[in-house]
Amino acid sequence: MIITENLSKKFEDFTAVDSINLEVNPGELLALLGPNGAGKTTTVRMLTSVLHPSSGTAKVAGFDVVNQAPQVRASVGVLTEHHGLYNRMRASEYLEFFGEIYGLETKARKKRAKNMLNDFGLSNNANQRIGEFSKGMRQKLALGRALLHRPHVLLLDEPTSAMDPESARLVRDAIKELRSDQRSIMICTHNLAEAEELADRIAIIQDGKIIANDSPSALKMNMLGPPEYEVRLGEDLNGRQPNLPENVDLTANGKDWLRFRSDNPNDFNPLVVQKLVKQNFSIVSLQEVPRSLEQVYLRAVDSQYIKGDPVVS
Amino acid sequence: MLAELRPALMVTRREVRDQLRDWRIIIPIAVLTIFFPSLMNFTAERAVNFVGNYGASIVAERLIPFLLMVVGFFPASFSLIIALESFVGEKERGSIEPLLASPLSDLQLYLGKLMAVMVPPLLASYLGITVYLVRVYRELGWVPELDLLLQILALTFVQALTMVSGAVVISTQATSVRAANLLASFIIVPMALLIQGESLVMFWGQYDVLWLAVLGMIIIAGLLVRTGVGHFNREELLGKEIDVINFKWSWHLFSSALKGKATSIGSWYKLEVLGLLKLYRLPILLMSIMVIASLFIGASQTSRFAIPPELINLDNTEGKLSEGLDQFSVLSASGIPIIWFHNIRVILLAAILGMFTYGVLGILVLMLPMMLIGYFLATISSAGISAVTFFGAFVLPHGVFEIPALILAAASIFHLGANLAAPSGGTKIGEGLIISLANWVKIMLGLIIPLLLAASITEALITPQVVLHYFGN
Numbered sequence: 154m155i156i157t158e159n160l161s162k163k164f165e166d167f168t169a170v171d172s173i174n175l176e177v178n179p180g181e182l183l184a185l186l187g188p189n190g191a192g193k194t195t196t197v198r199m200l201t202s203v204l205h206p207s208s209g210t211a212k213v214a215g216f217d218v219v220n221q222a223p224q225v226r227a228s229v230g231v232l233t234e235h236h237g238l239y240n241r242m243r244a245s246e247y248l249e250f251f252g253e254i255y256g257l258e259t260k261a262r263k264k265r266a267k268n269m270l271n272d273f274g275l276s277n278n279a280n281q282r283i284g285e286f287s288k289g290m291r292q293k294l295a296l297g298r299a300l301l302h303r304p305h306v307l308l309l310d311e312p313t314s315a316m317d318p319e320s321a322r323l324v325r326d327a328i329k330e331l332r333s334d335q336r337s338i339m340i341c342t343h344n345l346a347e348a349e350e351l352a353d354r355i356a357i358i359q360d361g362k363i364i365a366n367d368s369p370s371a372l373k374m375n376m377l378g379p380p381e382y383e384v385r386l387g388e389d390l391n392g393r394q395p396n397l398p399e400n401v402d403l404t405a406n407g408k409d410w411l412r413f414r415s416d417n418p419n420d421f422n423p424l425v426v427q428k429l430v431k432q433n434f435s436i437v438s439l440q441e442v443p444r445s446l447e448q449v450y451l452r453a454v455d456s457q458y459i460k461g462d463p464v465v466s
Numbered sequence: 467m468l469a470e471l472r473p474a475l476m477v478t479r480r481e482v483r484d485q486l487r488d489w490r491i492i493i494p495i496a497v498l499t500i501f502f503p504s505l506m507n508f509t510a511e512r513a514v515n516f517v518g519n520y521g522a523s524i525v526a527e528r529l530i531p532f533l534l535m536v537v538g539f540f541p542a543s544f545s546l547i548i549a550l551e552s553f554v555g556e557k558e559r560g561s562i563e564p565l566l567a568s569p570l571s572d573l574q575l576y577l578g579k580l581m582a583v584m585v586p587p588l589l590a591s592y593l594g595i596t597v598y599l600v601r602v603y604r605e606l607g608w609v610p611e612l613d614l615l616l617q618i619l620a621l622t623f624v625q626a627l628t629m630v631s632g633a634v635v636i637s638t639q640a641t642s643v644r645a646a647n648l649l650a651s652f653i654i655v656p657m658a659l660l661i662q663g664e665s666l667v668m669f670w671g672q673y674d675v676l677w678l679a680v681l682g683m684i685i686i687a688g689l690l691v692r693t694g695v696g697h698f699n700r701e702e703l704l705g706k707e708i709d710v711i712n713f714k715w716s717w718h719l720f721s722s723a724l725k726g727k728a729t730s731i732g733s734w735y736k737l738e739v740l741g742l743l744k745l746y747r748l749p750i751l752l753m754s755i756m757v758i759a760s761l762f763i764g765a766s767q768t769s770r771f772a773i774p775p776e777l778i779n780l781d782n783t784e785g786k787l788s789e790g791l792d793q794f795s796v797l798s799a800s801g802i803p804i805i806w807f808h809n810i811r812v813i814l815l816a817a818i819l820g821m822f823t824y825g826v827l828g829i830l831v832l833m834l835p836m837m838l839i840g841y842f843l844a845t846i847s848s849a850g851i852s853a854v855t856f857f858g859a860f861v862l863p864h865g866v867f868e869i870p871a872l873i874l875a876a877a878s879i880f881h882l883g884a885n886l887a888a889p890s891g892g893t894k895i896g897e898g899l900i901i902s903l904a905n906w907v908k909i910m911l912g913l914i915i916p917l918l919l920a921a922s923i924t925e926a927l928i929t930p931q932v933v934l935h936y937f938g939n
Binding site for chain 2: 201202204205226227229235237241242253254255256295
């Protein structure tokens, strides 16, 4: 579990992280999103007891990041921004080295290294020098290193960057599986589709501050308003203005379609259909307009610039 | 202890294995280990034959041990390059971060890397020395004395340790190998001067002096290792992303440390200046002991550098003093600023020297006058004149102000050096240095400069009168 309270980090006169409050429960995955230089990496470094917070507190896997730093580091698996691989080592050697650092017995670390290589499709490359690996292979190996000691908490910085779609899917599935093992996982990513797919909660950080923190659906509701629905009609509107029930706002319309917003679709959507049918419109389809996390992200980041008001629940 | 060392050895093992896979390290070391000793051997043989033809066998005698030292130093010097690569290169490539996020302690990582960068070059050095010795024995029948051999082996070791420990300190202040290479001149230049000095000693034939070089290097290496341990930590390694000096922040930190919690000049003096005396308790005690020790050291030198008693004549002091007063404007009211500025200048020089030498040179500069006083007191005493009266007349009147000022100055410089070696409260090198400088300025403005002013007034106006009173006709 990860809990931070007013966690801040200053470098000389620059505030990299400014009083952030986060909570990631066991079995939960938090995606930390934000522009480059927003404070994601500094946050991860504080949570791995690599950097001391300037103020505030954080507990990771039940240990205080300042006073129980060795225990924190032993309980955390971290995929760093830079993979930090040794090019002249062989893949199996590399994993065994870190297994030894994390105190695994010889037999256990050999076995786990082998399994890890197998899980990430690298078993045929076990004796290959890391310098010969592709970017994606390096990423998978680095991820294997982070998981080798079976940590309770995982902090993953861009876990699927530089991977081909197949490998990225493999890694995403692995992350889902890890979450189901009651691990607390935090990922920093610029891949919003991935964040949406994996995350139970999304936190957006900008200029060191958390400007939004909620579940993806709640964030969409808060940031983009009630969901929007689109009705496809069987004929052109030809200038006719459809009459919709009260409390339903027509947001847009085109040649043979219209969009409306409804904060209670169960009640209002059937009424919309009835009313349109009564007005002799033939309805081809009615579906929710997909809203991406990208819209939420951009809205959050832009509104922060415009208004400076955080959307934190 | 062994359990603590085990993770460090894991790091060492990995790094040594990594180095042995890098041809850019292996080839030069192999050349310096196998071919270079042979070249030196060839040089020695030719030189011995050449100088033998002209009866200058002493040159040959001195050349062979000198080349032995060179053969040891060259591969060992590789430790500097490997250290910069290991400490800064890993930081630059980001491969140090997974290690920093692991349960390894800062000390384990430091020791692991320190051993890793020292072992291969040192082994190469000792192997090179062996190759050289075997060949020189076979071709010239020369065998080194055990003492000399031990000196060379010890020198090679401490030189490598000094370079590596210096490289670690540099690595904490650099984010790229390029930046580290630029800073490495702070190691290379002093090392080059040291090797030149050692060469002179060897050609001079005073091999015992080499033990002093070994001792000096051990002290320097010890200080550098302590500094490295103090600063090779996660915060220092990853808390710095760019190689720039932030003047705005530095000035802000300096000015707020200088002002402290004070709200008025009175409270500044009470809280910040006099409050510092508490912080400097131990340095003040140590420097007071140093002052007394310096007097004795000075006194002990009279036997080596004796002035014949007949040359010491305090007769007609009044006449000589009047002559002195006429010749120099120092011993009059107009001399007050001259004495004052001179003393301030010396303390500034001591502080600058101290900043680069952990306070050592700064303290030495300040203790030199005490050694001279000790020397003169002992000399005067040997001429049958009371040293107590001499001290009371010539030194004590202004010394009442000047000696405490000197002790305070030495204590603040000592504290500055100590803080650099062992930072307090997890401060970074730059941060610690700025705060120590602010403290130094506080003590200078609040106590040392006023004390020196009082001393210069007394020295110019009162001391001559006291001298005349006791030693006048």
